[in-house]
Amino acid sequence: MNLSDLGEFGVIDRIARAVRRMGVPRHVVIGMGDDAAVLRPRRGEDLVASTDAMVEGVHFRWSTMSPRTLGRRALVANLSDLAAMGARPLGFVCALAAPPDTPVARIDGLVAGLLAEAERHGCPLVGGNLSAAREAVLTITALGAVSTGRALRRSGARAGDRLFVTGVLGAAALEVARAEAGRGRVRRVPTPRLEAGRTLARLSGIGGCIDLSDGLASDLGHLLEGAPLHAEIEVGAVPRPPGFDAACRRARLDPEDLLLAGGEDYELLFSARPARGEAALARALGVPVTAIGRIVRGRAEGEGSAPGWRHF
């Protein structure tokens, strides 16, 4: 059975039924099925919104990723942006464009993946849009809330700050490179660092914060964009999974290249005043935290030449 057999409203009904099975949190005043969703933040909260798209042939291939994994990863990418602002999720809207001959089972899998992550992070699907297209494009806008004036910004780093990352880097890029070479599918779904982000937003002495979606080199560029600063990174200190360097060499890939240029780790990269130590931060955030360098005054030569993911 294809999308065209069910029709637009048939597909929407099917998704609405899956959403209703999840239950609706109290802050969702109006969910799917009206002209717009209505969400109720708490008193004294700002609204946070981030949008991100997954395009067939650019961000994913059906041959290298299951529909369920695609759905999970798509929501995680957006939740990770909320995490980087220190926000808690309220809900998300989702616009799907897909060819009419797309099997309904593929949409079922995609929705199951979206809703699995939605449930895990308390971020329900509250609205969407469905359209025909020649290729699949999944666009998600995640909505969240953060205490008034407490949102983490990219532009908070100062000279003298130390640079930290949560978790380990490189695993996502290694898996994608293997899948692209025909060795296995992409199965890994990163965890958005929502709790860690919310804690960072409450701590004092935190500088700039960004989530690692494009890759360390590229996202570091975004963190320092426009500021008369650069970063000194100790590449050997960048945390990686056990056995990572050897696995890269077996796949004839350069581990350093994957660590610096590989994206989609969805860990947080942030700077903090020098008094903030690794161990204390890890305890406060509840996740591994590693110091990987420091922020220094002046623009680096060759800035902007770092490799990273470019769309055009």
Added chain:
Amino acid sequence: MNLSDLGEFGVIDRIARAVRRMGVPRHVVIGMGDDAAVLRPRRGEDLVASTDAMVEGVHFRWSTMSPRTLGRRALVANLSDLAAMGARPLGFVCALAAPPDTPVARIDGLVAGLLAEAERHGCPLVGGNLSAAREAVLTITALGAVSTGRALRRSGARAGDRLFVTGVLGAAALEVARAEAGRGRVRRVPTPRLEAGRTLARLSGIGGCIDLSDGLASDLGHLLEGAPLHAEIEVGAVPRPPGFDAACRRARLDPEDLLLAGGEDYELLFSARPARGEAALARALGVPVTAIGRIVRGRAEGEGSAPGWRHF
């Protein structure tokens, strides 16, 4: 010059410069350029969010619509959903997927159109996403606010209510039909009924409300979905532009068909308790208001068979 000549971040910079020329309202705490946008609603407001996509070859063709008109219409479609909830706009995020060989001038026109409507309705561009794709897909999520608990719903109609529409219907469908037949381009940009919607949300005795995007017959179906009600419409009373019936006949189109099945008028369709009269509503809302029928008990035979815009 094409998108691929400028690169992803070159295009984003170009858009950011256009946005900065507009000025930023005070409720935008963090706009473009961070991981997510941060907006500050007033105390005692709910958050409203609506998403909608325009797909090349499905919703528009570059041959029948200028990039500027496309941009304006895309934002209007979303603002109209906010209007139907009685919300005031706070800002919007925009995900654009486009082929790398898209001329930059086309994107400039599109952005100019988006920003023209943004400025007109006080709804700034606060974030977005840019991606390569085989065809153009423009996905907008509009964000707004409404006094706590005052959002208009689709599901508020009662038996005995009178049915009203704002403005006139049919002009959009007539223009699109002519453009599809190679006679002229689509130039008309409807006005989202934001002020009228906000007033409706404050009035008592208002039932269900929806904006007319799919067409009167189809949207009426949405308004009454799931309820043991149907509508009796007086087709002759449906308001149309002067000379509409004659213009339809010249184009060999059935005026009634365009009035019932033609979409994209973006007027409001709402029900109200019988004490609410046309003239008083028009005065309160500041736009033309016409009574077109009433809500009666019981499901109509053939319900759901009304023609309307279907994607698959």
